[in-house]
Amino acid sequence: MSLQMKLRAITLDCPDPLALVAFYQQATGLEPHPKSDADFAGLTGEDGLFIGFQRVDDYQAPRWPDRTVPQQIHLDFAVDDLDRAEARLLELGAGKPDHQPNEDRWRVLTDPAGHPFCVVGDKRS
Template sequence: MALAKLGVVVLDCPDPSALAGFYAGVLGGSVEGDGDGDWVDLAVPGGQALAFQKAPGFVAPKWPAPDDSQQFHLDLVVDDLDTAEKGVLELGAKPLDAADRSRSFRVYADPAGHPFCLCAC
């Protein structure tokens, strides 16, 4: 028996509205703010909700860095890696791993620096 259920995944960032807009462009869904810009929700159709919280003094995770933790990352499943890559780069993502392009995943940073992967189905 579970003690709880996952409500929302929250990403700290310097600009919640901007980062919610980035992920809305990647995942779809609707962005809902709290009015003061400190907390923004992204309702993703058929998926787990994401939230974005303003974090003064935010420092982006480093990847890959053996002496620094990336803390977590999102795996985003896509039908076509090349098409999805083009889209996330246009939205402001930065490639973090330009290694073997024959792999079934590619690693990027969102505009706030959080690592995420595009993963082929």
């Protein structure tokens, strides 16, 4: 008998939860959780997924691809146009590391707190 599990939440450490909520809300269109505050903030999706951001004192941003401060986790987002998505995310405050392992298929970006994430060309869109 297999165990059925559904992912409900992902929580990222960061220095400023409300700043990351603003970034990801603009990037994804997800709705801010009404009980978000300066110590813990989140976004909710129609499918019930919750992305949380928790304040951590002395937070150290990942150094991708350098492993001195590992990436810990990264998110992937499907997009229909890599160039447009990249341009919009950079406008919103994302960073773009020099190391791009397969720029034709996906782009590695960093959120304002330094977490690496990818935008991936979605051929189904």
